Amino acid sequence: MQVELIHRPGNTAAKITLAEGEACTTESGAMIAMSGNMDIETTTHQKGKRGLLKAVKRMFSGESLFMNHFQPKDGSGELWLGTALAGDMMEYQLDNENLIVQGSSFLACEHGIDLDTGWQGFKTILSGESIFWVNLKGSGKVVLNSFGAIYPVEVDGEYIVDSGHIVAFNESLNFTITKAGKSWLHSYLGGEGLVCKFHGKGTVWCQSHNPGSFGSSLTPSLRVRSA
Amino acid sequence: MFNIIVTGNLLNQQTAEQVIPALAKLFKLSTEKAAGVLEKAPMAVKKKVPMEVAEKYQAALQSIGLETAIEAVVNTESPVTETESASSEPSEPEAESASTPSSKQPFSEPKDINQSTPEHFQGLEFKLDGQPDYGFATVQIPAGETLKVEASAMATMDTNILMKTKAKGGIGRMFTGESLFINEFTAENGQGEIGIAPGAPGDIKHVYLDNQTIYLQNSAFVASTMGVATETKWQGLTKGFFSGESLFLIRCSGQGDLWFNTYGAIIEIDVEQNYVVDTGNIVAFTDGLDYNITKVGGYKSLFFSGEGFVCRFSGKGKVWIQTRSVPAFTSWAHWYRPSKN
Numbered sequence: 027m028q029v030e031l032i033h034r035p036g037n038t039a040a041k042i043t044l045a046e047g048e049a050c051t052t053e054s055g056a057m058i059a060m061s062g063n064m065d066i067e068t069t070t071h072q073k074g075k076r077g078l079l080k081a082v083k084r085m086f087s088g089e090s091l092f093m094n095h096f097q098p099k100d101g102s103g104e105l106w107l108g109t110a111l112a113g114d115m116m117e118y119q120l121d122n123e124n125l126i127v128q129g130s131s132f133l134a135c136e137h138g139i140d141l142d143t144g145w146q147g148f149k150t151i152l153s154g155e156s157i158f159w160v161n162l163k164g165s166g167k168v169v170l171n172s173f174g175a176i177y178p179v180e181v182d183g184e185y186i187v188d189s190g191h192i193v194a195f196n197e198s199l200n201f202t203i204t205k206a207g208k209s210w211l212h213s214y215l216g217g218e219g220l221v222c223k224f225h226g227k228g229t230v231w232c233q234s235h236n237p238g239s240f241g242s243s244l245t246p247s248l249r250v251r252s253a
Numbered sequence: 254m255f256n257i258i259v260t261g262n263l264l265n266q267q268t269a270e271q272v273i274p275a276l277a278k279l280f281k282l283s284t285e286k287a288a289g290v291l292e293k294a295p296m297a298v299k300k301k302v303p304m305e306v307a308e309k310y311q312a313a314l315q316s317i318g319l320e321t322a323i324e325a326v327v328n329t330e331s332p333v334t335e336t337e338s339a340s341s342e343p344s345e346p347e348a349e350s351a352s353t354p355s356s357k358q359p360f361s362e363p364k365d366i367n368q369s370t371p372e373h374f375q376g377l378e379f380k381l382d383g384q385p386d387y388g389f390a391t392v393q394i395p396a397g398e399t400l401k402v403e404a405s406a407m408a409t410m411d412t413n414i415l416m417k418t419k420a421k422g423g424i425g426r427m428f429t430g431e432s433l434f435i436n437e438f439t440a441e442n443g444q445g446e447i448g449i450a451p452g453a454p455g456d457i458k459h460v461y462l463d464n465q466t467i468y469l470q471n472s473a474f475v476a477s478t479m480g481v482a483t484e485t486k487w488q489g490l491t492k493g494f495f496s497g498e499s500l501f502l503i504r505c506s507g508q509g510d511l512w513f514n515t516y517g518a519i520i521e522i523d524v525e526q527n528y529v530v531d532t533g534n535i536v537a538f539t540d541g542l543d544y545n546i547t548k549v550g551g552y553k554s555l556f557f558s559g560e561g562f563v564c565r566f567s568g569k570g571k572v573w574i575q576t577r578s579v580p581a582f583t584s585w586a587h588w589y590r591p592s593k594n
Contacts, residue, residue, distance in 0.1 A: 032518070032520070033385050033517075033518030033520075033576055036385070036386035036454075036518075037385055037386055037455065037456075037517040037518035037576045037577060038518075038576065039517075039518065039520060039576035054560075055560060055581070057531060057549070057560055058530070058531045058534040058574060058575075058576065058578070059520070059522065059528065059529060059530040059531065059534060059572075059574050060528070060529045061527075061528055061529070062526060062527030062528055062529055062565065062567075064529065066549045066560070094560070106520065106574070106576075108517070108534070108576045108577060108578070108581075109577075109581075110577070110578075110581035110582050110584070110585040111582070111585065112386075112454070112517070112577065241585075241586065241588065241589035242589060244586055244589050245589045245590065245591055246591075248586065248589060248590040248591065249590060250590065250591050250592065250593055251587065251590040251591070251592055251593070252593060
């Protein structure tokens with residue numbers, strides 16, 4: 027699987043080239059174009075495995091219940107992936123390790139990577155973000171998307187990130203949900219609310235914009251929905 | 254039809270050292286290739302073009318110091334039948350591509366000088382800024398000429414330009430999601446400049462149509478010169494209904510500049526056999542490609558893949574797709590709409 031990211035950072039699309047016999051798993055709805063020889067299979071579980079429970083968990087993580095598996099027939103094939111929101115993407119090579127990805131930032135991974143939705147405990151409910159995170163395990167390529175630009179933060183010790191700005195982080199990091207300011211009142215009034223405090227050594231990838239904030243800023247100009 | 258011949262004689266006491274780089278720049282060639290043109294002269298640098306175009310080439314080549322001759326082409330294919338076959342039989346792309354050698358590869362990059370078409374020879378001078386995220390086109394309109402621009406897309410213009418609003422393109426425009434009106438900008442007393450900013454954040458693409466036809470998805474049209482005829486084309490009920498877009502496409506044909514815009518960046522795909530594009534991401538495609546609306550994979554994929562219906566193009570041609578899609582964004586934004594209670 028070869029990944030090429032073009033038109034970065036604002037209007038990024040990922041071009042994924044699959045050789046014969048290779049397969050790739052993507053978030054549902056991400057395909058924007060593909061060569062005519064590409065086969066698509068939609069499952070609730072990982073290709074070749076069973077696991078409805080995992081799928082239900084994934085639904086809670088803000089991802090779709092279903093995943094798409096692309097595989098070219100008769101030679102190689104190409105696949106273009108895009109997202110609904112403007113922003114950058116990143117390619118990450120997993121080397122027998124775990125990467126924890128924020129629910130809506132997962133875009134695609136090589137077949138062979140184990141995709142699970144990790145329960146990060148009740149503390150994440152408080153963060154106001156998705157309760158579940160996607161836990162990617164194994165070796166291979168992963169493609170993530172963000173809203174806005176992506177920047178890595180090397181953590182050695184402690185670091186605080188607003189929960190809406192997290193794209194992914196190494197499993198070597200632990201985090202706790204805490205208040206941003208000194209007092210709860212100041213945190214609330216400051217609009218920061220709750221933040222994630224990371225401990226340990228590893229990388230956190232952050233996105234420059236927060237989808238939730240952007241969405242709320244649209245609310246006053248959108249028409250009322252009936253239900 | 255006329256051919257433009259470089260005779261190999263130099264004008265205005267120019268030397269080959271001065272002319273070769275100028276020629277290379279004009280045709281976007283390597284210096285070696287430009288030198289090759291002079292070596293091989295007399296040589297036709299542009300074949301089978303109408304008289305006005307030939308004169309433009311001649312003037313440009315003379316200005317850099319090359320003597321040129323215009324030679325009439327005696328050919329069984331007269332220009333009249335060529336235009337006719339292109340415009341009267343849109344449903345038969347083979348007829349068009351077979352009639353003119355130049356339209357066999359209508360949008361390919363110029364490979365040798367015979368195919369190269371520097372922008373300022375044909376069509377208007379323009380520049381694009383802010384690509385690919387926030388494309389903005391600045392077009393120079395020569396005195397007396399007119400540019401058709403999508404309603405509300407004009408951002409800036411100088412005082413030489415006069416705007417007229419026309420309800421052109423017929424009732425069909427109402428259905429394409431475009432405004433019923435189109436604005437015509439005419440440079441009145443001398444050259445005028447107009448800045449065009451499309452509504453959606455994205456890229457602008459320029460195509461010079463030389464008796465070719467391309468189809469635009471609704472709302473992709475930005476501007477064109479008067480030689481480009483834009484009309485709405487009924488896609489057919491099944492194609493249109495399931496495409497998730499409008500029932501109509503915009504058919505652009507004729508000769509002249511055409512600018513179209515995208516939401517997100519633009520990706521150009523050369524279709525050799527067939528290619529599948531999400532219906533929300535199609536921007537434009539060349540005449541000669543056939544398409545139908547199908548489902549991706551099986552019925553499970555139809556309902557649950559998040560892809561729904563897709564457009565399968567077949568044949569040989571080009572498809573332009575955009576990296577973002579309006580329906581995908583609006584369905585994301587839907588959850589932020591205020592609810593009644």
